Amino acid sequence: MKQSKDFKRTLITTALPYANGPVHIGHLAGVYVPADIYARYLRMQGRDVVMVGGSDEHGVPITLKAKNEGVTPQDVVDKFHGIIKEAFEDFGITFDVYSRTTTDIHKKTASDFFKTLYDKGEFVEKVTEQYYDEEAKQFLADRYITGTCPSCKSEGAYGDQCESCGTSLNATDLINPKSVISGSKPVIKETKHWYLPLDKHEPFLKKWILEDHKEWKSNVYGQCKSWIDLGLQPRAVSRDLDWGVPVPVDGAEGKVLYVWFDAPIGYISATKELTPDWEKYWKSDDSRMIHFIGKDNIVFHCIVFPSMLKAEGSYILPENVPANEFLNLEGDKISTSRNWAVWLHEYLVDFKDKQDVLRYVLAANAPETKDNDFTWKDFQTRNNSELVAILGNFVNRAVVLTHKYYDGKVPAAGTYTDYDKEALAEIPQIVERVEAALEGFKFREAIREMMNLARLGNKYLADSEPWKIQKTDAERVQTIMSICLQITANLSVLIEPFLPFTAKKMQGMINLSGLVWSDCGKLDLLKEGHEINEPELLFDKIEDETIQIQLDKLEQAKKANEAAAAIATPAKENVSFDDFSKMDIRVGTILEAEKVKKTKKLLKLTVDTGIDQRTVVSGIAEFFKPEDIIGQQVSILVNLAPRIIKGIESQGMILMAEGACGELTFVSPAKSVKPGSEIG
Template identity: 35%
Template sequence: MKNKAIITSALPYANGEIHLGHVASTYLPADVTTRFLKLNGVEAYYVCASDDFGTPILIQSEKEGKTPSEYVAYWNKRDYDDFTSFGIDFDFFYKTSSSENIAFVQDVFNKLNAAGHVYEKEIIQFYCNNDKKFLPDRYVKGTCPYCKAIDQYSDLCESCGRVPEEISDPKCSICGQIPTKERTTHFFFKLKNFGDSLYKWLDENENLQKDVKKYVQNWIKSGLIDWDITRDISWGVHVPLEKYKDKVFYGWFDNHLAYISTAIKFLNDKGINGKDFWNSADIYHFIGKDIVYHHYLFLPAMRLGINSEYKLPDYIPTRGHLTLQSKKISKSRNWYIGLKQFLEYYPADYLRYYLVAINPYSQDDLNFDWNEFTNRINSELIGNLGNFVNRALGFTKKAFDGVIPETEKYDDKDMEAENKIKTLSTELGILMEQNHLDRALKKIMEFSSFFNQYFQHKEPWKKESGTTNCVFLSVNAARSMAIALFPFIPESSQKIWDQIGLDGRVNQNTWSSISDIGVKSGHVLGKVSPLFVKVEDEDIAKYKKQLGPVE
């Protein structure tokens, strides 16, 4: 692990609200990891941007009587506000329509073109005579030629994850009519030429998930296709050639370049040489499994095409999709929960805890289930963690007026408890570095469970020998948990910190200090109160009824 890092996550499309499915696989794992890296002494920056271009935005802005710029500005702010309410702590949140990104995308194109990695080609493209427009990307639906899945977009099969050369049984997704084919000239990126170098990069990068690498390498073996990088619409980054100035770049050509342009802008504005920092840092791109093709092939190939002027990613943590009550999330069918809506029900930390706990470092899909959410919050977050912190601090308040007592000679149980504290930071750190965030959170809960049992075993309320040791070590365990929990449930971790009566912000500590015995005898606790409020079944029943067809 380097002492510098840049963290990105797949850019939110500026065309609708953020829902639970968005945050589960990308933004929350990226935020948890960034918080961990910063605690661990890494100069880490989490940057993101709204993805502002494309046909859907053009059409929707027309419907609402807004310019595309006005439309995306609204969603850029709304998305940022929703993320912030959820505790996603971006160091910088920008936009793909920024002047910096537009200039950077055009510069990359010019370099690729000069190096011979781009060519012009007359193509036959779908055209809707009813809507009087070319139909790029998500405005053509049909059958995937590879896996035969129906109702797939022309630029990505959500079933097998591949990008079709041409979709079968096409239909206009605006009006449903069968489109005709018309001639137009597009620019293509020679992705085929990068097969060997991509395969080598995948082979040598030990940080990438083995199962993802394997099937991407199989795609390379089966033959890559050159990539159409322009579109016949008005809203996008325009091709910087006079003859083709009416054409714009395909969204997947420009949006991941915003990872770089956004980071460089942020760093340069801080007085840091952005390019030097990028090339000396660990680069993380957090994504969902539906965009593996773009991030494991297009993105590195484009960087290779400009002679790795900006280094390729070190980590591409890839996770599965979130389903809701075991059904695919669908905004059109009202089968989704908006992030803003959820945060009106419960604190952000409830959702952060649950989504990390159920989300393994794999491409397996995960499921949001209201009943499981209720059980986990009530039994784990409240019954285990909240219960331990409250009983340890509450008993100290009651029996010792909130003053941490002097210790006696430790018995075996005390020594075991102290050892649990002294080994926690290392045990957790290994899992966090490996991106097993769910396992790290589970280990913290096991730590809490151990101290619940330790407290029960020592029976300090009997005021017998060993009582002071129990109180001393239990309060120190609560302190350790406050720091360890910061990446996962930051608001609650600060509450624990404040109740212990410790100064400042919990994130001003180092990761290794988790294993310090940091609360000394004579220290005075702060005000103690329950950390969490129980999730009630009647509320859950009400929220379940809100899902489904709109009457």
């Protein structure tokens, strides 16, 4: 495998945050902090690096949000692009360019990209059937259709997914589909779309990833292998929608590029926006591209986007895709809609000027190999016993002593003892280990090693005990303090990629600036007589009360969510008595039950309906063991049209009640009654 130094320049891309909400700690930990550490590290080495990012502003969810709030999609993305961009700036994420996908340059870039592939015959055209709203005169994307979930029967399920039970759906599966736009019942209509034939690129992807990039992280490699082994399907690159980049082909009115197609092209347009020289980052073999993303994006960045680039023909492909897993918050998944998150803009209100603390905690506990948990307790501990006690404390000790003994002037080093030499020799070793970790995208390890330099400082100071011998051997103390100050100076450089705000503060304190990475390991960064400034604390302790406030805040969010979930869904439309009478619901008794093989949710039941004994397949296996429900009385819809499920004919449907957390319960008579009793 090629080393990063074999390349002349590096293009770092960061996942484009979707502009329908602010960014939270999960985004930061998974993508932006690691990317920024890496970019800063390369820049400090004087290497040619460009880090691009931007807001992803197209797609259906944004149009939905706009509609709900009675504003235009542009209003929505303007608002969140602003919030997101500011949050990144506040946290010191050093994008060389932070753009957005609603710029003209991007529209043109994406449009041209499509046109090139179109002209080369890289797409296949397909006509499919989709829902169409005749009143609003437009096709309905999945998110624009609601109805009753065929799975859990709850109202308000979307065409792609039921929010209530989490099942992913096809829009055509919904019972009583309704257009979100006009409320009318949509009709099925034919529509033409373009597809990227991923299957065609499969042999290439197989070799490129599975053979040539075995060094990718196991989670990334494994995920790709899984997708490729499952067989790749053509993916639609266009949608019937009016918010996005128009498909640049005759007869494509009302169609735009599907958001996943236009979003990664945003990396290209952002680079174009940055420099007229953009092609050298994208089209020369001595450039390498690194995609920083979360695990939800692996398939796009490892399979889809490379296929697009390959099909286009003139672009380089990513050299590595160091995708992270997910960060949980206090044991639960971070969720924008449930407001279970720590929002970056809110964090800075509560923890003013503590960007580095969060950067540190997130990098030290980044979900590199598996999902990780962010807890406020851990945040407090890492701040108090690592940043304050180890790093801040050492620097403070060195600076305070220098002022005490030498009035702030750096003393001259005398003769080094063996122990001095030993300690000093460790500095370049630590630097080397930090470098190796960073080159391998092991940010947790890198930050641990970085802290080891501060640990070394504390140990050296404690072992040397200058305060004990200042009166008897002042000359020796000069050497000791000189070494402590050189370690401090080294620290101020080494921590910069990770803790840029603190690095700046430190360099101000020791009156140094313009340090670069190759200064790490030097023992003469501070010359004799160099004057340093007054000590100031790099970090403050965080008290229990401060942490409790954050925990309370989350607890409130949780309560608010529970309250929202407790509200019953609105009643359905009225039906006539005749409609109701059509349904034949009986009390039945389960006689036999067994799991349907090769399924997770299905039980095959034999039910005594009083009329007959029949077979019903029911999706309740996650909640009941077969042996526990023999003899259970249930409500059964007996005149539902039979249907074959997994090779078994299901003759009817067991009615279930769904609890607040999605758990299912039988609807059965309060007293045992004879099978066949009618419910009505």
